[in-house]
Amino acid sequence: MTHLLENRIILSLAQINPTVGDIDGNMEKARAARLKAAEDGADLLVLPELFVSGYPPEDLVLKPAFQRACREAVEAFAKETADGGPGVLIGTPWVTDDALWNAVCLLDNGTVESVQGKVELPNYGVFDEVRVFDQAPLPGPMGFRGLRLGAPICEDIWFDQVCECLMETGAEMLIVLNGSPYARGKADQRMQVAVARVVETELPLVYLNQVCGQDELVFEGASFGLNADRTLAFQMAPFQEEQVNVVMERADDGWRCTGGPVAALPDRNEETWQACVLGLRDYVNKNGFPGVVLGLSGGIDSAVCAAMAVDALGADRVHSIMLPYRYTSDESLSDAARCAEALGIRYDNVPISEPVEGFLSALDPLFSDTQADTTEENLQSRTRGTILMAVSNKFGAMVVTTGNKSEVSVGYATLYGDMNGGFNPIKDLYKTEVYALARWRNANHPTGLLGPEGEVIPANIIDKAPTAELRENQTDQDSLPDYDVLDDILDCLVEREMALDDIVAKGHDKAVVERVQHLLYIAEYKRRQAAPGVRVTDKNFGKDRRYPITNRYRDRVKG
Structure with missing residues (x-):
């Protein structure tokens, strides 16, 4: 007893x-x-x-x-x-x-x-x-x-x-x-x-x-x-x-209680980074993947995802692939290579010109009397997605998908293209948060991270204008408001469910607010098919926010 x-x-x-x-x-x-x-x-x-x-x-x-x-x-x-x-x-x-x-x-x-x-x-x-x-x-x-x-x-x-x-x-x-x-x-x-x-x-x-x-x-x-x-x-x-x-x-x-530890709690950036790393690590390890593979474009999203993957799994379990086409700049090629080198990960260059041109040739009888548009742009993205999935099938590594919450909110992402993958560590992070985390990670290395200290995301990746590079001289802001504006509107619509009148009252343009709302609603079908990803807010796209795909409701600015 x-x-x-x-x-x-x-x-x-x-x-x-x-x-x-x-x-x-x-x-x-x-x-x-x-x-x-x-x-x-x-x-x-x-x-x-x-x-x-x-x-x-x-x-x-x-x-x-x-x-x-x-x-x-x-x-x-x-x-x-x-x-x-x-x-x-x-x-x-x-x-x-x-x-x-x-x-x-x-x-x-x-x-x-x-x-x-x-x-x-x-x-x-x-x-x-x-x-x-x-x-x-x-x-x-x-x-x-x-x-x-x-x-x-x-x-x-x-x-x-x-x-x-x-x-x-x-x-x-x-x-x-x-x-x-x-x-x-x-x-x-x-x-x-x-x-x-x-x-x-x-x-x-x-x-x-x-x-x-x-x-x-x-x-x-x-x-x-x-x-x-x-x-x-x-x-x-x-x-x-x-x-x-x-x-x-x-x-x-x-x-x-007369005895116990008193640990310090992290700030917002550190806890967000640690949450993304833990979520990715456990998803990969508990589902038995030997490692991960991702497209490294020279842009901020893929660079941050690569850094999180290395922090979660170690450099030897992360494989990055650059998938250039005619619109890929020398700057992007250089930035991607430098990021891979800083992280110490495998880096391969697989040009996609031949498969893209093959698709265009096969479709020419159907497309010959039409003008080029986002269809041709999406073929590039889907070619990249197919190649990454082929590498995953051959070697067993899980594809990390790299779309942020801003892009996924408004449908600035391609189904079966850059949305391909098994898990997304930045799924619940707006673009402005991705930039903030990149700067934070370059200056910080908390306990438990497996990646190297110092600048792991080249400064030029953080400083340059974001672009999908699917056509000549393209930038994200050709199609979207500045991310500071977009993310604030999305925070109002998604996180706080605010009426459009109240969003406009904050100083946002009426037409922009209504357009963002429209884009948010019509992209619901894409989000239903997106990979799972780490939840860091109470309104992640998943169980927290369950909107109908078929939905004709639109709020309107009354003022």
Whole structure:
């Protein structure tokens, strides 16, 4: 029988990286974490929300075989706690005769001692938990070696009833298991929510979040704790796996954290870069790709994507290809080569003149009485996409697609051309943000990045006018407003859903605003076919923003 914990408990918080569907692999990580917790003298190992299945499992969790496998894995792990070592709080799907819960299980003394389900099931944005899980009843505390632990799950603390119920039924502290995805500003929101629960309950709160990439979502960790007086007890690092001990001691006025790390949180540019790198790394590695290949055009988007790929995977796993045509400038050739050299990656030059001319020759009987237009331009892009996919097929590397949010918003991208690829690390970044990140990366090299220090994106790539180089003397601004203007309008339309009158009132031209809105709506069909990519905002093009393809509504400026 394990000893009672009357005045002190050591929590081992495992901010680690699970994989959706990899039950055996996730349980190996859980066992390794428990071994470390034992070596570090901890009493209780805490693992994140749905750690056994990975989060979010989406409709995978509806498979009866998967549900059974998760439960059997937890029950087998529970038997190992008969050794008198640390107990375990672990998140898992838990199926009973009449319900499927997003649950937390307390494992100790060789058994599953307690199971509680999530009450507040999120059903907005990227979350569809109402679709797959049943709502659990309000919980009471879990008894652990003489202590009464409250264990709300993620969304349970975004409302007051679960924590109030735990407080009223005798919980001595709150330990929250989370799968809370990253978005800009989310850390501040989480802290405000946690502070509100501490104020209401007068209980200390431990917030453990997973760190991983899962399809478009990134989870940055950044776990933390608050004492009952609302002071920050500890702060774990974002965007990296770590397992730390946190010491909780009983005082006259309740429990207090007396030991834990205090990591610094990054600024906006660093957290955005780290999110893109983590999302790309986990997508490539968890799906078993040996590396990535991308077209390196000499432009800003492909250069930033190449730098992110090297930071994520290392230079030896990144293959860049220049695909020049008659409109490709010597400047672009030079810039692409210099970027590849700075990053230390393989760089090949594959001219596309012959296949493009072949397409044009084959289509000549159909096109002979027409004028050249974007059709011929798109043939260049689609030829490049075909070649990159051929290299991917031959050698197994995943194609990184490199379109930014500004271009994808207004359809300034070619289906089956530059939109080809398996994953896009800058999908949720506007063009102005891409430029800012390029400057930031040249001046910074945070912990965990695998790429070199110094200028990895040549200054000329950042300074020159952006161009697709699909016709003579082309620039992006031949077709689009300046990116400073375009991105502000798109921020108003996409991120904030503002009325056109209000956007014009900010100083934007009426005709430009109406045109951007029109381009945004008619490009929806392209975005539905785009590769997944890292989510950094609450309005990424995916589950966060679900507009109809067939859509005749247009707002109009009334002023």
